[in-house]
Amino acid sequence: MTDARLTPPVSGLDHISGDPAAPVTLVEYGDYECPFCGRAHPIVKRIQERFGSRLRFVFRNFPLAEIHPHAMHAAAAAEWVAQVGGEDAYWAMHDLILEHQHDTRDSLSDAALARYAEAAGVNPEGLAEALASETYAVGVRLSFMNGVRSGVNGTPTFFINGERHRGPWDEETLAAAIEAAERAIPAAAPA
Amino acid sequence: MKAPHFSLPVGPGERLSLAELRGRNVVLVFYPADWSPVCGDQLALYNELRSEFDRLEATVLGVSVDGAWCHAAYREARGFHIPLLSDFEPKGAVSRRYGVYRAQDGTSERALFVIDGEGDIRWSFVSPIDENPGANGILEALERLQQPEAALLRSAS
Numbered sequence: 001m002t003d004a005r006l007t008p009p010v011s012g013l014d015h016i017s018g019d020p021a022a023p024v025t026l027v028e029y030g031d032y033e034c035p036f037c038g039r040a041h042p043i044v045k046r047i048q049e050r051f052g053s054r055l056r057f058v059f060r061n062f063p064l065a066e067i068h069p070h071a072m073h074a075a076a077a078a079e080w081v082a083q084v085g086g087e088d089a090y091w092a093m094h095d096l097i098l099e100h101q102h103d104t105r106d107s108l109s110d111a112a113l114a115r116y117a118e119a120a121g122v123n124p125e126g127l128a129e130a131l132a133s134e135t136y137a138v139g140v141r142l143s144f145m146n147g148v149r150s151g152v153n154g155t156p157t158f159f160i161n162g163e164r165h166r167g168p169w170d171e172e173t174l175a176a177a178i179e180a181a182e183r184a185i186p187a188a189a190p191a
Numbered sequence: 192m193k194a195p196h197f198s199l200p201v202g203p204g205e206r207l208s209l210a211e212l213r214g215r216n217v218v219l220v221f222y223p224a225d226w227s228p229v230c231g232d233q234l235a236l237y238n239e240l241r242s243e244f245d246r247l248e249a250t251v252l253g254v255s256v257d258g259a260w261c262h263a264a265y266r267e268a269r270g271f272h273i274p275l276l277s278d279f280e281p282k283g284a285v286s287r288r289y290g291v292y293r294a295q296d297g298t299s300e301r302a303l304f305v306i307d308g309e310g311d312i313r314w315s316f317v318s319p320i321d322e323n324p325g326a327n328g329i330l331e332a333l334e335r336l337q338q339p340e341a342a343l344l345r346s347a348s
Contacts, residue, residue: 004327066239067270148240153325154232166322 004151006162010058015082015090018048018056024181026055026174027159029062029147032074032097033108034155041098043171051178059094061143062155070108074101075143076136077113077127083136085122092120161185194219194306195288199276200259207252207276209310216249216336217306218329221291221299223320225257225265225275233301233323238271240326247333249305254278254285256298291317305332 010016010025028044030037048057061079063071074097082090096116100107110131114124130136147157151164158165158174161181167173194217198208209217222233237244237251244251253275257265262275278285278299286292291300303324305314314332318324 004325064235064239066272067235144239145243148236148243148326148330151325151327153236153323 004149004164006150006159006164007146009162014058014060015087015094016056016058017091019053020056022051022054022056023185024051024055024178025058025159025161026178027058027060029060029143029150029152029155029157029159031061031063031068031071031155032078032101033068033071034064035102037156038098038101040156040169041095043169043174046171047174047178050175054182055178060147061140062147062152062157063140063144064155072137072140073110073131074108074113075140076131077110077117079136079139080127080130081117081120081122084126085117085120089120089122093117093122096120192312194304194310194312195285197276197285197288199254199278199285201252201274201276202263203259207274209306212250213310214308216247216308216333217304218244218249218251218333219289219302219304219306220251220253220273221286221289221302221304222253222255223293223296223298223301224255225261233325234271234273235269236323236326238269238273240330241272243330244333247330247337248308249333250274252276254299256283256286293320303329305329305336307336 006027010027026047028040044057048055061075063075065072078090078093078097081093093116096119100116106112110128114127117124117127156169158169160177165174165177194209196209198206201207220237234253251273253273255275256278258279259277262277266275282297283292283299286299289302289304291302293300301318301320301322301324303316304312307313313336316324316328
């Protein structure tokens with residue numbers, strides 16, 4: 001709430017897109033069923049293009065499952081795809097879910113998630129079992145609670161180099177905040 | 192500090208008083224109005240954290256100046272399980288007692304109070320009106336109440 005920092009910090013347990021050695025890290029806590037996260041998705045893409053190797057992007061799950069009945073399965077499915085197909089498949093899955101989240105009423109059904117998994121290059125056969133087993137839901141819930149502890153209050157919530165980004169998240173505002181974070185890095189600071 | 196007493200409608204034809212919750216931690220969530228987007232996120236978050244609040248022996252109550260029927264429609268539309276109290280008549284009386292009434296707007300502030308089982312205010316926070324204060328401050332305050340020392344003091348008194 002007040003000035004909570006990102007806890008735990010970004011690590012090898014995270015899904016990281018972009019240069020792992022980039023000086024600035026943008027973290028999004030998001031919910032795959034949240035329309036605002038759908039809207040933020042192309043903005044994040046443009047930001048990634050704009051900053052190139054100066055920025056790495058991390059997505060963490062924050063499903064508000066009580067108001068978004070498909071959010072938990074969508075998050076668990078993405079984690080399962082990562083486990084089975086690796087990080088490239090994860091990011092393909094992530095993009096597909098956010099690009100199609102509200103195409104139709106069924107865009108986030110288990111069947112739709114299986115289609116996205118297949119399009120992301122993973123045989124979707126084991127998905128139903130993974131979703132039923134709750135194995136992946138445990139990790140998703142942990143991510144949610146970590147978010148709460150870090151001061152995430154809704155979705156999407158962004159952190160730039162561990163600090164919560166307040167206010168709007170349009171492309172220009174985010175870019176300015178990232179540039180400010182770049183300037184704040186001392187020249188010889190350890191990563 | 193003792194939490195000011197209240198007895199407010201918690202739905203059409205029902206009331207809830209602070210005294211009835213003696214022995215349980217209470218989180219009072221004052222917010223400006225039903226239906227506004229920031230509140231929606233804030234209450235949705237607390238709604239999502241029900242099991243966590245249960246674990247910390249806390250009852251979360253929303254309070255605004257909206258009427259009981261408005262609260263009922265709002266809860267149903269959003270699927271909220273958190274009880275919402277109507278500080279409706281006399282308008283804002285309980286908010287005033289807690290020092291979180293905005294007379295210029297005719298609404299409550301966006302404010303949080305953590306009250307222990309003895310009815311003492313143990314933590315409070317007034318957020319900027321348009322900023323969702325999240326849940327970490329509440330959870331930390333409730334966890335401090337769970338510390339063995341606090342538990343001991345509670346059982347001894």
